[in-house]
Amino acid sequence: MNDQEKILKKFMTGLKRRNPGEKEFHQAVHEVAESVLPFVEDNEKYKKAQILERMTEPDRVIIFRVCWTDKKGIVRANRGYRVQFNNAIGPYKGGLRFHPSVSLSILKFLGFEQTFKNSLTTLPMGGAKGGSDFNPKGKTDNEVMRFCQSFMTELSKYIGPNEDVPAGDIGVGAREIGYLFGQYKRLSDEFEGVLTGKGLSFGGSLIRKEATGYGCVYFTENMLNHAGESIEGKICTVSGSGNVAQYTVEKLLHKGAIPVSLSDSSGTIYDKDGITLEKLAWVKDLKSVRRGRIKEYAEHFGCEYFEGKNPWGIPCFAAFPSATQNEIQKEDAETLVKNNLRAVGEGANMPSTPDAVEVFQKSGVLYGPSKAANAGGVSVSGLEMTQNEMRLSWTREEVDQKLQEIMKKIHTECVTWGESNGKVDYVKGANIGGFVKVADSMLAYGAV
Secondary structure: OOOHHHHHHHHHHHHHHHHOOOOHHHHHHHHHHHHHHHHHOOOOOEEEEEEEHHOOOOOOOEEEEEEEEEOOOOOEEEEEEEEEOOOOOOEEEEEEEOOOOOOOHHHHHHHHHHHHHHOOOOOOOOOOEEEOOOOOOOOOHHHHHHHHHHHHHHHHHEOOOEEEEOEOOOOOOOOHHHHHHHHHHHHOOOOOOOOOOOOHHHOOOOOOOOOOHHHHHHHHHHHHHHHOOOOOOOEEEEEEOHHHHHHHHHHHOOOOEEOOOEEOOEEEEEEEOOOOOOHHHHHHHHHHOOOOHHHHHHHHHHEEEEEEEHHOOOOEEEOOOOOOOOOOOOHHHHHHHHHHOOEEOOOOOOEOOHHHHHHHHHOEEEEEEEHHHHHHHHHHHHHHHHHHHHHHOOHHHHHHHOOOOOOOHHHHHHHHHHHHHOOHHHHHHHHHHHHHHHHHHHHOOOOO
């Protein structure tokens, strides 16, 4: 074990002792610490101030009970969270997730990642995450409304346009944001930009729902262009079938690529002829209106369906994991590389396990980590905050142009900190690039 490995082991031992049993949080911190700790060791000002140790401790964690009444009149109780991780460079910013899997560990991992991601955007936003173990699937609109109103009644004490600005995430879409914002407005008696992802009629931004998928493709395109390559005419696989996956497919089509897969928790469709804009419109209706399963696509369009499997066995030039964390395992990565994979753009949060990332990096695959590649969503959330503050709305073209510029800046930042001997380590570049801005701000504030 060399000196760097000893330093990392000591750091992680301390972190695990302070945060026992939080494996998702441990994984997220380890991924950052691996590339940032050597940089810290070479910069005494960060080492002396124990900046990375301080960054891994949230400013505060708020946990609360959420009581609501179901359609049968039975009182139900869920647990609500808000992890306000770091506001060194701006108000806390990060989504709310409503899903049975929500736990403190997952929200700490997401809030920690969000701090670096928001820093990379160059916009003044800190990092946070929140949500509940409430499952909106199968609930009536009235049940979801009652839950959201109860959730916001407690959360409203801790948020504000200059304090903490939540957004949507898994299980929190336009419907939920509307109910949450309505309750906040009712309680505060003020109309202010306290949530992003709002409807266009009450302060939302154009391109917001498309932003994560579009941004992921923009970032991947920047990686390929930097290497003298193009995505045009190339086979691409996409996992998931929600907003991120849908708009990843849409932007790939705009760029002349050939997306061939989508998936959900039941399995994967493989359309060898390519998913067209017309077929994608059918998927949007399937998922947003009819709430159906992706298997129906295979039945309707007569393509292959892989029950209980992910898309990573399908040969492709570029892969876009857009479903959930740790969906690409080591074996999946090895299969992708064997099938001549050239690039990965992570649309989901931390969708590749550490072993999978190692496979990608050792094989020379252009690997765009989530904190860089999927920063498009929070970037347009930041642009929504600006529009709310200025009391105006930008056109679709204006927002899309700003999103492209932001994703290009993120890529440039990754290259600045991660390029060596003509090759770019995008993990290192994203981690150090995100770290420096936050660290310098924390140093300026003193011991706070």
